[in-house]
Amino acid sequence: MPSKSPAQPGERASWILKISAIAALLFLHIPMWLIFLYSFTTEESAYSFPPPGLTLKWIPQAIATPAMQDALFLTLKVAALATITALILGTLAAAAVYRYEFFGKEAISFMLVLPLALPGIVTGIAMRSAIGLMTIPFSFWTIVIGHATFCVVVVYNNVLARFRRTGGTMVEASMDLGANSFQTFLHIILPNMASALLAGAILAFSLSFDEVIVTTFTAGNQQTLPIWIFSQMLKPRNRPITNVTAMLVVLITAIPILIAQRIVASSHDTEGNK
Amino acid sequence: MLNRISTFFYLRPRLVLALMLIPPLLWFLVVYIGSLMTMLLNSFFYLDGFTGKVVREFTLKTYLKLLDPTNLQIFGRTTLMAVLVTFACILIAFPLSYYMARFTSGRFKTFLYLAVTIPLWSSYVVRVYSWKLILAKEGIITWFANLVHLNGLLDAYLKLPGVGGTSLSISPTGIFIVFVYIWLPYMIIPIQTALERVPKSLIEASSDLGARPSETFRTVILPLAFPGVIAGSIFTFSLTLGDFIVPQLYGTSSYYIGKAVLTYQGTSGNIPLAAAFTMGPIVIMIVYLLIAKKLGAFDAL
Amino acid sequence: MKESAILFKNVSRVFSVRHNDIAGTVKAVDGISLDIRDGEFFSLLGPSGSGKTTSLRMIAGFDRPTSGSILLYGQDVSNLPPYERDVNTVFQDYALFPHMTVGENVAYGLMIKKVSKAERQKKADEMLDLVRLPGFADRKPAQLSGGQRQRVALARALINHPKVLLLDEPLGALDLKLRQQMQVELKSIQQRVGITFIFVTHDQEEALTMSDRIAVFNLGKIEQVGTPAEVYEHPATTFVASFVGTSNLVSGEVAKRITGSDTRFSIRPEKIRLGSMSDKIDADMVSADGVVRDVVYIGLFTRYLIELEGGGDLVVVEQNLNTTSMDVMKAKSQKVRLIWKKEHVRHVEG
Secondary structure, three states: OOOOOOOOOOOOOOHHHHHHHHHHHHHHHHHHHHHHHHOOEOOOOOOOOOOOOEOOOHHHHHHOOHHHHHHHHHHHHHHHHHHHHHHHHHHHHHHHHHHOOOOOHHHHHHHHHHHHHOOHHHHHHHHHHHHHHOOOOOOHHHHHHHHHHHHHHHHHHHHHHHHHHHOOHHHHHHHHOOOOHHHHHHHHHHHHHHHHHHHHHHHHHHHHHOOOHHHHHHOOOOOOHHHHHHHHHHOOOOHHHHHHHHHHHHHHHHHHHHHHHHHHHHHHHOOOOO | OHHHHHHHHHOOHHHHHHHHHHHHHHHHHHHHHHHHHHHHHHHOOEEOOOOOOEEOOOOOHHHHHOOOHHHHHHHHHHHHHHHHHHHHHHHHHHHHHHHHHHHOOHHHHHHHHHHHHHHHHOOHHHHHHHHHHHHOOOOHHHHHHHHOOOHHHHHHHHHOOOOOOOEOOEOHHHHHHHHHHHHHHHHHHHHHHHHHOOOHHHHHHHHHOOOOHHHHHHHHHHHHHHHHHHHHHHHHHHHHHHOOHHHHHHOOOOOOHHHHHHHHHHOOOOHHHHHHHHHHHHHHHHHHHHHHHHOOHHHHO | OOOEEEEEEEEEEEEEEEEOOEEEEEEEEEEEEEEEEOOOEEEEEOOOOOOHHHHHHHHHOOOOOOEEEEEEOOEEOOOOOHHHOOEEEEOOOOOOOOOOOHHHHHHHHHHHOOOOHHHHHHHHHHHHHHOOOOOOOOOOHHHOOHHHHHHHHHHHHHOOOOOEEEEEOOOOOOOHHHHHHHHHHHHHHHHHHOOEEEEEEOOHHHHHHHOOEEEEEEOOEEEEEEOHHHHHHOOOEHHHHHHOOOOEEEOHHHHHHHHOOOOOEEEOHHHOEEEOOOOOOOOOEEEEEEEEEEEEEOOOEEEEEEEEOOOOEEEEEEEOOOOOHHHHHOOOOOEEEEEEEHHHOEEOEO
16 A cells, blocks of 8 residues: 655654653763763862863873782683683573473573572672571682673573574584584584674673672672772772773773674674575 | 484484583572572571571561561662662653664664663673762762852752752762663663564554554554563662662662661671561562563563 | 385374473374385475475484384485485575585585585586586675575585485475476476485475476375376365365265265366357266356456356366457356366265
């Protein structure tokens, strides 16, 4: 049926809609950019606006702070191990859910998303209870286990989505042409999954890198970078250093995420093999 | 050789399934569900006030403590905050989501999508911190109020009971603003995803059948966006219920659930009470999740 | 008679299904026996859910029989994985590997066999020539049209020289013109390479055009196996008569009035002549009188719907030898005598 008029009603956004959309975006972004501005302010003890002057001197000072370095190093180690664990567990779960029919299949996604969907404090206090009840000493590993648990779902979602998009017949085609399971995995599954795995890994890494709530309950006295920043905020001792560290965290998490998004987007482009 | 191993497994799909499922299942049952169980268990123990030690005996008196007026107030205050934050997030998110879903395409859409997702994935603590710079007594808001000579109004607002405080950065209003800011992306993405699924033809059909744009919006678009709103509200609601960072940094002396749990388990070592306290948000969220699942909100995640 | 390429011995495949917490089983394939001979172009024809695709998947090895056995040139392959069967498949969605070039896709089977790279390329180019896609080796599947992808899938499946080639509705996604062209081409490629082709389709016309023999599937069972002419002219069951081509099915009182017996019979619309009431009936003829209720002019032919005097309808198709659309419309509401040869009456079961 031909449309009644060439200009479809409601096709152009009204200016009210545009302004509200832009306002929401600015609300979402301006505070983050302020962090960058304050990393260069000459003022040491207050958040005066506008900054009385700009300087680069805090950046080398912040990087040279031992407590910051220790925290950064610990955070990187935790995030790396949590990511690897989440990659293995999330991929296995996604493959099982994609390939097979089994009882309770729907419950799997539900269970995996719980640590992220329930308030962080629940996972935190639950693990704290387990640690307390079984008198497990706080350690590097208690942090990793906590982080891995809520990172699994990120990998799972990414990998499962890719499985669903690439479809099962490719695996059958490979086996049909003489490749056994291992060859099929190497030549077909891995190349097609690689970018989804990478994207999932990056997201899991970012999630772990700035997690603070669960970590508070599983870390004992150890300070990851977010916890260090948090403690700095509670008792401001060295604001310029905190500002620079905050900027650093933004960069460390945001840049990989940009890359991850690119990966996911480019795999959409090369698809088209339906 | 590899062929024979491969064939062995190929002919036993149930075995392969078991091998795939056992590691994640075991991890979640032991680490996660196991932990939740110990929490449940702990909530039935109690702290001996004299020795300061946890007594491992079944009792309901820890739960009874939750009914203290101060604790009930904490639940009420936190739930009210979660509700307000959720509604504010819906109000702010909807226009942007709607704009993204209906009026953008290609690179511009990708750009907007990134602009929303990057805050979602990165630097929670830093984003919480950033508002200190804005709300502080000497910060931007005060500077702006002075600039337009409205500092009297700002001061008057800060004196209001219930919402004000010594400065915006130490006030319920501050907590509210920061929560909305932090959780906003969690609301935008699900709504956008849901709206994205509304087929153009459906909107055209509606207008073709004589509906005015406002009617189309009300009768076609809003109902279809509803699962997205529910999905988003799960996040904003749940995250607000459980957060202690924001009340800790922006709060006055009044407690919220997260802050109370942190204090009980930390300074006083009262894990049973902390665990019992946590059952509150869990029960609220499980009910919420089940309703959302019924409404089909999980398809929009 | 040639040797068996594929032999189904009483094969069943039962799936367990769960829907809304109610568990049950579905017999996708229900005790099928079938003999497909070497070098045949054999079609498995049936509606969706009739078991034809499950049968094909069991030949390929993606699925295994719940009971019974499948023999490939005398060897029991029921429990062999796909990579140990000398059978290759052209998939309905082509299943090309998106991360590989067309050349790499075609040469995949050889790469797995560890054939040298130079040899692989040479063979792949030969196969691309065979499917008339020379010079496409360096493109990516995403850059090809549907018809071209289909040819790549065919080349990829043929490069290992399988004993049997399986085709799972490979033409389903193509438009009509391309489909007809590919039908001719597939047939000629099959004759050139001399491999047994097993072709799954729900399109009866396609099956009739291309096949040496056809097995008609319904509800997990085979209703009839035969050459296209046998299946069309001598449908063994009601289902075959109605699924393959169009048929008038007549039974009960009406059948008795026409043939003298109340057994159900089928008569093809094109076998019936539209005569006038004065036409004489020969001894080897059958007739029925009625009124023309509807006339549909379709260019190549005209379709008439006749309401019989004793009740019931018959569809009659007549070629438009020298009539025009104006002429045929005059037939409406006329009394007519339908006449056809006794030998075209097919008594069918079920």
